[in-house]
Amino acid sequence: MSSINLREITNKFHEGLGPTRRLQKLASSWQPGEVYTFDHLYREVSPSSAQTLSLVLGELTRRGVLEKLVRVESPFTKGGIKDFASVSDVPERIYDWHSGQEIEVRPDNLRVLFKVRLAE
Numbered sequence: 001m002s003s004i005n006l007r008e009i010t011n012k013f014h015e016g017l018g019p020t021r022r023l024q025k026l027a028s029s030w031q032p033g034e035v036y037t038f039d040h041l042y043r044e045v046s047p048s049s050a051q052t053l054s055l056v057l058g059e060l061t062r063r064g065v066l067e068k069l070v071r072v073e074s075p076f077t078k079g080g081i082k083d084f085a086s087v088s089d090v091p092e093r094i095y096d097w098h099s100g101q102e103i104e105v106r107p108d109n110l111r112v113l114f115k116v117r118l119a120e
């Protein structure tokens with residue numbers, strides 16, 4: 001993942017050198033298929049704001065480095081049930097294989113994730 005020009009991306013959103021270096025360090029060890037939450041990335045990168053990190057992640061998603069997923073999680077175990085490309089793809093009800101029952105999907109059962117795809 002070292003070929004990503006993160007400085008160009010972070011400069012676009014007026015992000016400082018510290019967060020850029022921390023993001024570059026994190027991205028240098030990314031492997032395809034790894035999945036990160038926004039909260040994890042925010043803690044690791046320590047950006048100037050959550051909004052700025054959202055913009056940077058949006059740009060990385062647009063460039064195909066990351067893929068944004070919406071995961072339905074079990075309300076009983078918090079384990080993942082199924083991933084979807086967008087919120088609009090999430091059904092109203094889904095079988096929760098963790099609990100062995102069908103559940104109504106509620107907003108608190110959804111988590112936005114970023115999956116590493118490939119180098120820019």
